[in-house]
Amino acid sequence: MSASSKTRKTWQQKLLDNKGLPKVGVIAGKMTRRWGEGTMVVPAPIEVDELMRKVPKGKVTTINQLREQLARKHGVSIACPITTGIFAWIAAHAAAEAQAEGKKRFTPWWRTLKTGGELNPKYPGGIEAQAALLRAEGHKLLPGKGKHPPRVAEAGN
Numbered sequence: 001m002s003a004s005s006k007t008r009k010t011w012q013q014k015l016l017d018n019k020g021l022p023k024v025g026v027i028a029g030k031m032t033r034r035w036g037e038g039t040m041v042v043p044a045p046i047e048v049d050e051l052m053r054k055v056p057k058g059k060v061t062t063i064n065q066l067r068e069q070l071a072r073k074h075g076v077s078i079a080c081p082i083t084t085g086i087f088a089w090i091a092a093h094a095a096a097e098a099q100a101e102g103k104k105r106f107t108p109w110w111r112t113l114k115t116g117g118e119l120n121p122k123y124p125g126g127i128e129a130q131a132a133l134l135r136a137e138g139h140k141l142l143p144g145k146g147k148h149p150p151r152v153a154e155a156g157n
Contacts, residue, residue, distance in 0.1 A: 011094035018044040021083075024076055038077025043070045048087035049094070055111040058137050060155050062113045063088060088112050089122050096124035110134055117155025118148060 009017070021044040027035050051069055055061045063085050070079035092109030099106050110133035114120050119127045119134075119141075127149050131141055140153040 011090060011097045014090050015045050015049055015087075015094040018046065021045070022047060022074060024074055027077065035078055039075075040078050040080055041070055041074040041076045042080045042083050043074075043087065045087040045090050047073075048084055049091035049107055052088060052091050052109060052112045053107045055108060057108070058139075060111045060113055060117070060134070060139065060152050062115055062117060062155060064115050066112065085114075089120070092120075092123045111137075113152060113155050114149075116148075117151040117153075118144075119150050119152075121149055 021042055023042045024039055025042075027038050027040050031040075047070060048066060051066050052061075063081070066088065067079040067081060067084050070084065071077065088109075091107050092112070095107040095109045109123060110130045112120075119130045121127050123130050131150060134141065134152060141150045142153050144150045
């Protein structure tokens with residue numbers, strides 16, 4: 001089978017593919033310079049989606065807040081910032097895919113922000129779509145500065 005004839009996974013399939021995750025390990029080597037000593041969890045994609053699903057209408061969360069919840073859940077020092085962000089991106093696209101299929105229940109991905117409450121340009125429809133959905137829920141957006149995208153006024157870290 002050639003690479004071109006391979007069927008691409010849907011976003012929803014990617015979300016459900018845990019690849020043996022979550023995994024907990026010791027922070028070692030070069031990682032200690034940035035993250036200190038302790039333990040880290042690489043969460044499963046569905047764990048990130050489950051937390052994103054719980055954010056109620058009119059509220060927002062950030063990737064860092066999700067990481068804190070994941071670290072507590074697994075009893076570790078930190079949750080991996082890279083995979084948590086990637087899995088939030090996958091969850092957002094899986095939700096948009098489910099919505100496009102006519103499903104009534106899907107993850108409210110627009111309520112999960114980047115650090116500092118910034119909107120995520122990698123989410124479905126880019127910053128414009130996320131901004132429109134957040135404004136529709138009553139959030140005030142502050143304009144972006146330089147390379148930084150707009151952010152939600154009341155969002156924390």
